[in-house]
Amino acid sequence: xxxxxxxxxxxxxxxxxxxxxxxxxxxxxxxxxxxxxxxxxxxxxxxxxxxxxxxxxxxxxxxxxxxxxxxxxxxxxxxxxxxxxxxxxxxxxxxxxxxxxxxxxxxxxxxxxxxxxxxxxxxxxxxxxxxxxxxxxxxxxxxxxxxxxxxxxxxxxxxxxxxxxxxxxxxxxxxxxxxxxxxxxxxxxxxxx
Amino acid sequence: xxxxxxxxxxxxxxxxxxxxxxxxxxxxxxxxxxxxxxxxxxxxxxxxxxxxxxxxxxxxxxxxxxxxxxxxxxxxxxxxxxxxxxxxxxxxxxxxxxxxxxxxxxxxxxxxxxxxxxxxxxxxxxxxxxxxxxxxxxxxxxxxxxxxxxxxxxxxxxxxxxxxxxxxxxxxxxxxxxxxxxxxxxxxxxxxxxxxxxxxxxxxxxxxxxxxxxxxxxxxxxxxxxxxxxxxxxxxxxxxxxxxxxxxxxxxxxxxxxxxxxxxxxxxxxxxxxxxxxxxxxxxxxxxxxxxxxxxxxxxxxxxxxxxxxxxxxxxxxxxxxxxxxxxxxxxxxxxxxxxxxxxxxxxxxxxxxxxxxxxxxxxxxxxxxxxxxxxxxxxxxxxxxxxxxxxxxxxxxxxxxx
Numbered sequence: 049x050x051x052x053x054x055x056x057x058x059x060x061x062x063x064x065x066x067x068x069x070x071x072x073x074x075x076x077x078x079x080x081x082x083x084x085x086x087x088x089x090x091x092x093x094x095x096x097x098x099x100x101x102x103x104x105x106x107x108x109x110x111x112x113x114x115x116x117x118x119x120x121x122x123x124x125x126x127x128x129x130x131x132x133x134x135x136x137x138x139x140x141x142x143x144x145x146x147x148x149x150x151x152x153x154x155x156x157x158x159x160x161x162x163x164x165x166x167x168x169x170x171x172x173x174x175x176x177x178x179x180x181x182x183x184x185x186x187x188x189x190x191x192x193x194x195x196x197x198x199x200x201x202x203x204x205x206x207x208x209x210x211x212x213x214x215x216x217x218x219x220x221x222x223x224x225x226x227x228x229x230x231x232x233x234x235x236x237x238x239x240x241x
Numbered sequence: 242x243x244x245x246x247x248x249x250x251x252x253x254x255x256x257x258x259x260x261x262x263x264x265x266x267x268x269x270x271x272x273x274x275x276x277x278x279x280x281x282x283x284x285x286x287x288x289x290x291x292x293x294x295x296x297x298x299x300x301x302x303x304x305x306x307x308x309x310x311x312x313x314x315x316x317x318x319x320x321x322x323x324x325x326x327x328x329x330x331x332x333x334x335x336x337x338x339x340x341x342x343x344x345x346x347x348x349x350x351x352x353x354x355x356x357x358x359x360x361x362x363x364x365x366x367x368x369x370x371x372x373x374x375x376x377x378x379x380x381x382x383x384x385x386x387x388x389x390x391x392x393x394x395x396x397x398x399x400x401x402x403x404x405x406x407x408x409x410x411x412x413x414x415x416x417x418x419x420x421x422x423x424x425x426x427x428x429x430x431x432x433x434x435x436x437x438x439x440x441x442x443x444x445x446x447x448x449x450x451x452x453x454x455x456x457x458x459x460x461x462x463x464x465x466x467x468x469x470x471x472x473x474x475x476x477x478x479x480x481x482x483x484x485x486x487x488x489x490x491x492x493x494x495x496x497x498x499x500x501x502x503x504x505x506x507x508x509x510x511x512x513x514x515x516x517x518x519x520x521x522x523x524x525x526x527x528x529x530x531x532x533x534x535x536x537x538x539x540x541x542x543x544x545x546x547x548x549x550x551x552x553x554x555x556x557x558x559x560x561x562x563x564x565x566x567x568x569x570x571x572x573x574x575x576x577x578x579x580x581x582x583x584x585x586x587x588x589x590x591x592x593x594x595x596x597x598x599x600x601x602x603x604x605x606x607x608x609x610x611x612x613x614x615x616x617x618x619x620x621x622x623x624x625x626x627x628x629x630x631x632x633x634x635x636x637x638x639x640x641x642x643x644x
Contacts (some may be wrong), residue, residue, distance in 0.1 A: 074384045077361035079354040082334045084319045084327060094327070094385060102388055124328040125402075126386040129447035162449045192556065194493075194500065201496055228554040232498035235487055239496055 057116075059089070060096050065109055071095035072102060090120050101130055106137035118152075122159040132166060142167050146175060150182050161199060168203065176207040184216070191220060192229045200233075205240060213237050299590045299602075303623050308615065309346045311596025312337050315608055316349065323608075330383035331362060335408035336612035339635050342415050343615045343627050352416035359409050362387065364401040366427055375434050376446045378427040379406030379462070401428075403435060403444040403458040410465045415639045420466060429471035432459060436472055440480030441494075452493040453484055457506035461633060464513045474514045481507045482530060488554070489535030499539060501552040501565040508536075508569045509632040520574035537575055540566050548583030549591075560591045560598045560610045563617035568631040571620055581621055588617055 060066045073095050076083065086094075097117045100110050114131040117124065135145060145167050149160065168175045180203060186196045204210050214237060220230040315337045326333060338355060341347050362380045364387070366372055379401030381387040386402070406428065413420060435443045435455070442455035456477050463471045483495040484507055490499025491507035508531075511517045516530050522537065543550050543566050549558025550566045563584055570576040590602035591614065597606030598614030619629040619636075630640035 076384055078357045079351070081355055081358055082315060082319050082330065082337055083317075084323050084330070084333075085321045086324050086327075087321045090321075090324045090327075098385070098388065121325045121327050121385075123325065124385060125445060125447060125449055126328070166448070192553070194498065194553075198494065198497055201494075226555040228556075229498050232486065232492075236496045 057089075060092055060113075066096065069096060069099050072098035074098070093117050093120055097127065097130075101126070106134045108138065110134050111138065111140070118160075125162075128160060128163045132163065142170050146171065146178065150178075153182060153186065161195060164199070165202060165206075169206070173207055176203060176209060179203045179207075180209060187220070191224060191227050194229070197229050197233065201236060201240070210237055210240060300592060300594075301589065303589070303618055303625075304592065304596075305344055305625050307594075307596040308611065309341065309344050309349070309596075311593075311606070311611060312340045312344070312346070313349055314596075316341070319608075327385055328383050329405075331359070331380065331405045331408045331412070332382065333608055334359070335412050336608045338412050339415055339639070340608075340612050340615050342636050342639065343619055343629070345625060345627055347415070350416065352418075355416050356413055356418040359412050360423070362405070362409060363423070365424070366431070372427060372430045373434070376400040376431060377403070377406075377435050378424075378431040379403065380409035381405060382408075400446050401431075403442060403455045403462070407458040407461050410462060411633070411635050411639070414465060414642065415635065425466045425468065428462065429466065429468055432462065432471035433473075435459070436476070440473065440476035440478070442472075442477075453481065453491065453503050453506040453510070454493065456480060457510045460510040460513045464633070469514075474516075478511065478514065478516055478530065481510055485531055485536075489532060489537075489539035498553055501543065501550065501562040504536070504540070504569055505565040507531075508572055509634075512572050512632045517572075519572075521572075522574040533573065536569075537573065537578075540570050540573075540575070541578060544579055544584065548580065548585075548587035550584070557601065558587060559600050560588060560617065561600070561613035563588060564613040564620065564634075567617055567620045568629075568634070571629075571631040576620065584617075585621055588614060588621075 093116050111134045114127050117127045149164050183196050183200045217230045217234045364378045366378050377400050382402045382405030441451040442459045443451050444455045459472050463469045484491045486492050486499035491504040493503040545551050545558045547558050550562035551558050552562045591598045593606035597611030599606045600610050619626045627636040630637045633640045
């Protein structure tokens, strides 16, 4: 799965696969302010993304390109949105997409919360255990990660599982009695159930 | 790429400085962050894995000149580290330009050129019918969400973003542009497309998190445009109230842990919408839509032993919460209760020798913490800074409309 999507990071302009595409440079308008000193890899990737987006090309190579763009600017909601369109057009395996998201889950998880929920909603109850476990993993590294807790509440609300949450909160509080996020979850149990 | 500034030597100098700083590996925070997120995801690396601590002792005073130089550099060219923030370009511009205004250095900015550039980000509908198609005809945050129409005049999906629109309007006001001349009708009618049944707001039509940040952006947009037809205030208020936690603070969504950024968005929104009056604590008001005593208690408890403010209970102090929570106290009329001397001392430990402020003491600066450092010093009434409009997060002069 990884190798299918991993294009090795070679410049796109030197790849045969992209020969037919003319990259679309950014038009920064009149007298831009706070211009950013983009690195070449970033500039090139986004130029190709603009071209593919404008052409509305929903192909496997477009999917790979969104992955590159996401790696360079994970907060770019336009890229994530286009990736969803491509996933739908290709009728992609969303279990694989969830695996992909779990592989890249790290401190940048906040950037693709919405995308993640889009995938989980489509997978339904089958994704619950996987998601809750992944969140536990993140919280085991950073027990107060706000986005992880926010996502956890969302999963519990959407797919259930509050009945086991008391044990989990108690475990976290045993590890750190000052974990305010765990105290909050403890209280939220009552509000939501 | 044409850079602003008639004098090319100034730009060249700025670029040279940036290159020197880059090569030395110092001067720029390299960890990932997003100005919209109040560093929520940042708190993981509290150990400061990406930081390179400055070994020189903190300056005992607010060094305005150094900060002006920092902002000028950003205005002319942002280092490549910010490319991951490309999608928030207008936000970066807001921090820079409004920052200069706070420091009484707005003369460094070419106001007309800035206004033209910001206006070029506005999403324009091709017809009035398009205003109901679900998209938001506000401002894009960057060129990566804005695409020119093709030969047939057909645009790819071309939607604005709430936070970018807040920043765009704020910048325009700061440089003295008359907001009455923009197409505010398109903004307000399509703004309603983003409000959810529970009163919250999506930031953009392609789907994203709905939480208090975007309720705040919507309220600030309506306030600046002086027109509340863009949102259902009552529904927004209901959503906000659901976010107040058992301990008095506000989470970013109902059920979430109370948080400095969420609390600011809640209280500032209520104030802008007219649901809480000025200086609430000094009035003999027996009821309010929110639990004010508990909120006040929560806010006061956020000032830590080191003098700084934490975003949540038992988290480390972080520069920006001196604004997020300080501003809440200012709105309520309770800012006088904090330990200003201790806060002042803490903030100076986050002042960078490169100009700007860092999140934690001794770390590298970034434009987001720089801006909220300046707003925090304005709340402390630092001499030489412009006064702050707490509920809008910009200078009083801008809020009132004085150039």
